Amino acid sequence: MMKISTKLTLYFTITVFILEVFILFFLHESIVNSRIREEVNSIQSRGESHHDVLEDHYSRQTLEHIALMESKTDTTVVVTDNQMEPIIASDRILPEMEQIIDKTSLNSSFYPNSRILEDNYRKNDYIATVSSFHSDSQAGYIYMFKNTGSLRALISELNSHFLIAGVLSLILMVFIHFILSKLLTRPLVKMKTATEKISNGVFNVRLPRAGNDELGQLSSAIQKLSDDLETIKAERAEFLANISHELRTPLTYVQGYTTVARREGIAEQERTKYLQIIEEETETIVKLVENLFELAKLDENTFTISKESFELCPFLNRLYSKVNPAFLNKKMRLHVKCDTNRIIHADPIRLEQILLNLLDNARKYSLEETTVTLTAIPDSKNVTFTLVDEGFGIDQTSLPNIFNRLYRVEKSRTRELGGSGLGLSIVKELVEAHKGEITVRSTSGKGTTVQIHIPIKENAT
Ligand SMILES: Nc1ncnc2c1ncn2[C@@H]1O[C@H](COP(=O)(O)OP(=O)(O)OP(=O)(O)O)[C@@H](O)[C@H]1O
Ligand SMILES: [Mg+2]
Known part of the structure; x- marks a missing residue:
């Protein structure tokens, strides 16, 4: 048999655990997504400002200036011409970057505004945006790349935080639920012991007052039951003692006078007197027994x-x-x-x-x-x-x-x-x-x- 406190603990914990998993999952997703969005927005807006500068002042010097600026950051800029051939890059162009650039060249339509090329930080090493520029002397594309390594590190740190928080709160929950259900079931266990005692004929049980809720009411009902039973038991014992006393008195008379009446050589008149007393006492006994029977019927509600x-x-x-x-x-x-x-x-x-x-x-x-x-x-x-x-x-x-x-x-x-x-x-x-x-x-x-x-x-x- 599974204890009720164990059952309660189990049910509570499972319910809260499911809830917690849902909440943590959504919280985690929204934190990660907003972080990615921030990163993407930041490279996108930097790419746009490079685009503005290049459209107004396209020159070798400007290109170098842009490459220099980006080489100091953890993003990489690649400026290409119309044919996606790199003109300048702030860092070495890694194969994966090339792949991204090649992918866009397949779709040679012109990108009027900046566009997000890649934001899947899980699958790719880079998130990337592109925007086109169109100056008097040159048209082309500006690619911005950001390595997702630091993002991944951040996210894995976040994951471990969430994991620790989850596990800790689960342990805490089990503990709290265990205490709570123990508190809840303790009075029940006491009542169970009390009723067992009552059924064994021990009526002087003492249950602690347990507030005014359903449990408290049940507890006082059981207390009242045991008090009543105790009173009845005492009354019955007293009643039986009284009855035996009541019966003993006339029976003693009957016994005494029978002995006297049987004596030999006793006057007939005397004997009749004794027999009369015996008759009267017997009548008393009969009446008493009849009345007791009447009361017993009344008690049993059989009448x-x-x-x-x-x-x-x-x-x-x-x-x-x-x-x-x-x-x-x-x-x-x-x-x-x-x-x-x-x-x-x-x-x-x-x-x-x-x-x-x-x-x-x-x-x-x-x-x-x-x-x-x-x-x-x-x-x-x-x-x-x-x-x-x-x-x-x-x-x-x-x-x-x-x-x-x-x-x-x-x-x-x-x-x-x-x-x-x-x-x-x-x-x-x-x-x-x-x-x-x-x-x-x-x-x-x-x-x-x-x-x-x-x-x-x-x-x-
Ligand atoms: N009308 C009354 N006047 C004075 N005392 C009374 C009166 N009625 C009852 N009592 C007293 O109350 C007691 C209880 O009465 P109850 O009728 O229960 O018992 P009882 O008359 O003694 O016996 P039973 O009625 O069983 O033959 C009596 O013993 C008597 O002392
Ligand atoms: Mg009477």
């Missing part, structure tokens, strides 16, 4: 709420008939107020489960001779259930915790009443599954008010 349309007030009246005997048993009063009947769209079984749980709490955590009132007020979109009791109430420090699983305000008292602390957490999950809201207000010693809003429209999501 579905199946909504249907039904009438609100008859539903509440049926509920009233169901629970009122328990209230009467405890010498308590229960009022159900449903002034506005309406067809609502909800899951009747789940809604009943919610209200039964709340009514159960209101009854359990109240003294005799108190009143519990359940009011249902529908509006166009929601129904609001308000359940008011005159019971023990919940103190302000415990109030935020009552929806936690297995949480009970006063462990000893609620245990006597058979509570396991799961009712309200189930209620909350069910209300949320209906996309509803639940709020609890309570004053210690005065009573508790629980309010639930639930959407009742058919198309309400």
Whole structure:
């Protein structure tokens, strides 16, 4: 597998290298061309000035003067007559010069102005221009030659400069790209290690904050995931510890009373009492296990709420008939107020489960001779259930915790009443599954008010 940093380095470098080759090539060509142009222009204009002088003052002396002047420079002038026969030259006429002159003689047309004969510095040893002159006594041509040796030397020096610059910048580029891609991929590698750790069950990973770009966001998302998983892990451990504790207590009772009940010579009345306790404790265990199963289903999202349309007030009246005997048993009063009947769209079984749980709490955590009132007020979109009791109430420090699983305000008292602390957490999950809201207000010693809003429209999501 090729590392992503290596890949990035490679791609960057290849791209920039191609660009660099193009740029250097064009730069090189234009420098060389403008240099050649300069050289050609300079011999051409010198040839023209010789031409002017010769047309005005053609004489042997002038010719010699011109030859003398050019012999001091690195250019060579050759003056010929009409037949391309040299009259005078500033230097020895080398074979290649002769060749150039011969070539022009083949094309014997008259050159009115100066002309470039050769500017290909790569192929030829000379660049050359020609111009014709026409004085009273003589007509002919002035050839200017310049050796390309110095030009070539210059260009080869330029080439080596370009080569060094190219190679150096390539090395620098590879280095920079390598560093850059390392910087870019380092957080990725860290995240990879972190996710590997998470998948191995180690949730306390720490990723450095990596800015606010996509990488940074990914990094904080992974960080959040690991934090959440850690919280869940801790919660689960605590929950399991609590459950085993909750189960152990009734099971200890069952075990203890079974031993006592089996003793011989025990009064029948005693035995019945012990068996009754065993039965009650077993009921507690069954209820606890049922509730846990309910919660497990809620957690797994395997349960579905199946909504249907039904009438609100008859539903509440049926509920009233169901629970009122328990209230009467405890010498308590229960009022159900449903002034506005309406067809609502909800899951009747789940809604009943919610209200039964709340009514159960209101009854359990109240003294005799108190009143519990359940009011249902529908509006166009929601129904609001308000359940008011005159019971023990919940103190302000415990109030935020009552929806936690297995949480009970006063462990000893609620245990006597058979509570396991799961009712309200189930209620909350069910209300949320209906996309509803639940709020609890309570004053210690005065009573508790629980309010639930639930959407009742058919198309309400
Ligand atoms: N209406 C209320 N008045 C006073 N205290 C309440 C009331 N409702 C709930 N509580 C307190 O909140 C705790 C949590 O309630 P929850 O219904 O979740 O559990 P529970 O009633 O103890 O057990 P379960 O409902 O599972 O049988 C209760 O133990 C109780 O202390
Ligand atoms: Mg309860």
